[in-house]
Amino acid sequence: MNLDPSVDTLLGWIPPEKRDEARQRLQAIVRDQAAALEEANRRLDDARLAALNIMEDAVMARHRLELTQVAFDRSSDAAYWVLEDGGVCYANAAASEATGYSKDELLGLHISDIDEEMTRAGWPKERERIREQKIVSIERRHRRKDGSTFLVEVRINYLEFGETRMFCGFARDITARKLAEENLRASRQRLRSHIENSPMGVIEWDHEWNIVEWNASAERIFGYSRVDALGKNATLLISDPDCESLGKVLSDLSGQRGGNRSTNFNVTADGRTILCDWYNSILTDESGARTGVASMVMDITEANANKTALQKSEARYRLLFENMAAGFAVHEIICDARGRPADYRYLEVNPAFERLTGISAERAVGRTVRELIPDIELSWIDTYGRVALTGESAVVEDYAQALDKFFEVRAFQPAPNQFAVIFSDITERKRTEQAIQRSEAKYRQLFEQSADAFLVIKDGRFADCNQAAVDMLHYPDKAGVLGKQPAELSPPVQADGQSSSEKLAGLIQQMEHQKNLRFDWLHKRADGEIFPVDVSLTSLVDRAGDRILHVAWRDISELRQALNQLQRLSTAIEQSPETIVITDTDGHIQYANPAFERITGYSRQEVMGKSPNVLKSGVHDAAFYAKLWQTIQSGHVWEGRLVNRRKNGEIFTEEASISPVKDRNGNTINYVAIKRDISDELQREESLRQSQKMEAVGQLAGGVAHDFNNILQAILGFSELLLLTLGRDSQEFNNASEIKRSTRRAIELTRQLLAFSRKQPVDTHLLDLNHVVNDAEALISILLGDKYAIALDLAEELPEIFADTGQITQIIMNLALNARDAMPQGGRLAISTERVVFGNRDAAALPDGRAGTFACLSVSDNGCGIGKEIMEKIFEPFFTTKEVGKGTGLGLAVVYGIMKQSKGWINVYSEEGLGSCFKLYFPIPGADGKGAGPDGGRIGERASRILLVEDDESISAMVGEILVNAGYEVVAAATVEQALERYGAANAVYDLLLSDIVLPDGTGIELADRLRAAVPGIPVLLSSGYPDQLARWKDMGPKGYHFLHKPFTVSSLMSAVEKALAKQEQ
Amino acid sequence: MARIVVIDDDQSVRILFERFLVGVGHEVLLAENGRKGLELIQGSDPDLVITDIMMPEMDGLEILMEIRKHKKSLPVIAISGGMRSIPMSFLPQARMFGARYVFEKPVPLDVLRGAINELLAEK
Secondary structure, three states: OOOOOOHHHHHOOOOOOHHEEEEEEHHHHHHHHHHHHHHHHHHHHHHHHOOOOHHHHHHHHHHHHHHHHHHHHOOOOEEEEEOOEEEEEEEEEHHHHOOOOHEEEEHOEEHHHHHHOOOOOOOHHHHHHHHHHOEEEEEEEEOOOOOEEEEEEEEEEEEEEEEEEEEEEEEOOOOHHHHHHHHHHHHHHHHHHHHHOOOOEEEEEEEEEEEEEEEEHHHHOOOOOHHHHHOOEEHHHHHHHHHHHHHHHHHHHHHOOEEEEEEEEEEEOOOOOEEEEEEEEEEEOOOOOEEEEEEEEOOOOHHHHHHHHHHHHHHHHHHHHHHHOOOOEEEEEOOOOOOEEEEEEEEEOOOHHHHHHOOOOOHHHHOOOHHHOOOHHHHHHHHHHHHHHHHOOOEEEOOOOOOOOEEEEEEEEEOOOOOEEEEEEEEHHHHHHEEEEEEHHHHHHHHHHHOOOOEEEEOEEEEOOOHHHHHOOOOOHHHHEEEHHHHHOOOOOOOOOOOOOHHHHHHHHHHHOOEEEEEEEEEEEEOOHHHHHHHEEEEEOOOOOOOEEEEEEEEEEEHHHHHHHHHHHHHHHHHHHOOOEEEEEEOOEEEEEEEHHHHHOOOHHOOOOOOOOEEEEEOOOHHHHHHHHHHHHHOOOEEEEEEOOOOOOOEEEEEEEEEEOOOOOOEEEEEEEEEEEHHHHHHHHHHHHHHHHHHHHHHHHHHHHHHHHHHHHHHHHHHHHHHHHOOOOOOOHHEEEEEHHHHHHHHHHHHHHHOOOOOOOOOEEEOOHHHHHHHHHHHHHHOOOOOEEEEEEEOOOOOOOEHHHHHHHHHHHHHHHHHHOOOOOOOOEEEEEEEEEEEEEHHHHOOOOOOOOEEEEEEEEEOOOOOOOHHHOOOOOOOOOOOOOOOOOOOOHHHHHHHHHOOOOEEEEEEEOEEEEEEEEEEOOOOOOOOOOOOOEEEEOEEEEEEEEOOHHHHHHHHHHHHOOOOOOOEEEOHHHHHHHHHHHHHOOEEEEEEOEEEEEEEHHHHHHHHHOOOOOOOEEEEOOOOHHHHHHHHHHHHEEEEOOOOOHOOOOOOHHHHHHHHHHO | OOOOEEEEOHHHHHHHHHHHHHOOEEEEEEEOOOHHHHHHHHHOOOOOOEEEEOOOOOHHHHHHHHHHHHHOOOOEEEEEEOOOOOOOOHHHHHHHHHEEEEEEEOOHHHHHHHHHHHHHOOO
């Protein structure tokens, strides 16, 4: 059997001693193959024998063998036979092709020449590894002849042929595969990256909708982490009601190719419902079996909302576009060759455009403006061109001659080289503006020339003002006012004491809610003068749309003064003690002041609108009133007395002055009556007249008293002498007795006369009240007459009191006369005395009472009593209820005065219709230590101290002696200097300065003046023998200085001292 | 029986008092003014003086003062017919100046006698 010549070559590498064996083995292999072939042929023959068709198999087998041969040699894999030393002993065509070496070239190479990763030194180790493993499959990099390398997958068989060990390797170029693998890996990586980084959620489900893949976006969209999501069912993302749709998705997917898309609502981990866009595709394995679903998902909730909004917005804008009142048009700018705007074309216009311009859309759209308006000003094209080309917006107002309309045009660039205009017909506004401008000019003139001050406040400062405001504030010009804040032109505080700035802040705030505000305010002129203004604030919005305050000031200084004046007048009228009544020309009362109410007893409401006739007393006849009316109606003032009647019927006299009130034109519009109730005055006048009469009588009585008393002394005395010598039974005795009785009456009469006129000498001494009462009884019975019963109830052993007999007699007489008058029809007069002791509690219960032991003299009657209303007045001087001429009004006043003098008091008890009782309490000397006594020159606990200033030593000594004798303490001085010295030195109080007027170093008057400056009110008695000094009396009198004429008797000195001191005590 | 000086500017009163006092057994010396009265007092060493107060030249108070100066123990009864023009409380003043009794004119003779008897009894 022949071997392939190349086999011989192969055998050549085998050591000769082994060559035979190798040959044999190869021959055996070939033999085997030949035997197999033979067997096959035999079997073929057999089969040919058995069945003709087996022949084909035989042919096939041979063919296969051939193929094997060919396969080996023609194998696409490179085949190398490598000897133990690494040398290549066989390589096939594929090896040659793969390496670029020729077959022959290959047969001399060491395996490391081909295997890039193999070194000659490394071969034995590799060789042993292969030997151990028999078959090794490895990936190597082979080197071509040209040095380039390529990846191969080598499969190496270890073969032993006796001593010959060979390695048969089949190397397949895997560069392409590796590349493909690398590509695949990179592709996978990219895909993974895509998936991971996809903005869309990528989710993969198995066929039961369990999550098997979950990318970051899915995590972001649904809020579940990859770990949380994996393995979970799709229901995780859907709300229950939609669950069944999953099956549908799957079935839909199965039935179609390329996947599907759906938009569903899904639920996120935090429970939000979101709208998602799903792209699903079915996953299958190689066999086409369905393994699951891959989904890409996108959260389109927001996008959807935006889309919806956009759609709506588009619709809205379309609607707006169609319905807007403003004209709207979009144009395309047309430029000339040099790129300058030359024309523009209408692209779109809205209905308002058609309406406003009169150009229909049909006519406009597609045409250029030059086509439509050939004589259009180039400035328009320039303006619009700029907008279209630069994107700058433009606002233009202009008048369209052809349309007689004003337009306001806003142009902007909607797209490059385009411009859109929105324009509105502002003809109306323009016309209004022109009208406003005209009216503004007019009002500006009014504003400027108004006499009232007008100002404008803007942003809290005066932004404008007129000349009147400037003048009112006394600034030279507007500049002084403008820019100032209202507070700067105000005093720090307002009339109510509030701070101006605080108050202003409040007012400004108030103006936020109010349109108008009016208030009084104090402002400050440039020269600091404060003046009141009536402020009227109006909130306005100016043309610029800013809020301004319009301020109008009216200087109300004069108005306020007038108001104040009016207020004062009104107050005066209201508070006037005189009745003021204002009537209309018909005599109907329109006003009556409170004095009217007080005096007449009528309220204003009662007389309002009525005639003053209600007051008529009937005293005046009709002629009287006719005269009155005639006077005032002829425009004259009537003055006179009116006897009127009060509401309570009482008659009263008023001194009235009734005058017509005339308006500017001289027409009488009212009458005003000013009346004074002179009833009391008249009564006082009457009383005064009475008292003056009494005074005159008293003066007369006093003047003749001395001589009269001497006469009476003689008559009384001689009648007494007669009575002593005459026989008691003789007629002469009786005659003399009658003379004596008459003399006594004359004495009493004189005393009363003197007492009434208070010319009575006061001789206080201890006396027995009972004696005085007894002595007075006779006179009382004479005074009262037969109709009256006199009852005496005199306490035995009544303690003596310190008083003047004459005064006590006077008290009894006065009270008795009052009692008589209270009982005009006669009655009972009771006089009683008693000793009373009051404790503190008793005393407190008595008006004016005090604790102690007192002698009480009571005089009571059962007459008409004293009304409560006059009880308080009965002791007032000149108060009388008696008819004119019957009483002096002094009776009880004298009683009161005497009781005060006696340091006692009176209590009156009276019941109207039942009678009155006067209780007089006299202190008992020694009983309480406060009894009255002759003080002489004593004041309280000490003697009165007199500063006697007299330069004549003998007179000084005499006067001093008299005064010391009278119980005074006397400090004498001879000069003014000395007097002041003594006064200052003696650390004591002086009660009287008795000084000569003519002194060596000055006058007594000067001295008195200086002393008075130091001791105001010190009594001063000045004496002088110079008649001319009396002329200076005019100056001294008003100062309260007393004067004593020299030479003086002891009596006149004592009298003068007493008088001066008494004045002081008052 | 006592010596009594009566000083009064009113003649009727002087006569009355003289008759009355002589009638009851006294020696009476009369003076129509204060100056003469004082002379009498100084010259006659009376037991009692009855003097008017309001008199020209020298009034009763002065007499009282003088008596007080020189004859402190001499009792004086002052009697006044009241003022002529100016009001004054001359009765208490007379008492202050040392009059033992002060009477207003007209004084009943028995009252006067009571006072005289009392004062003389003291002596």
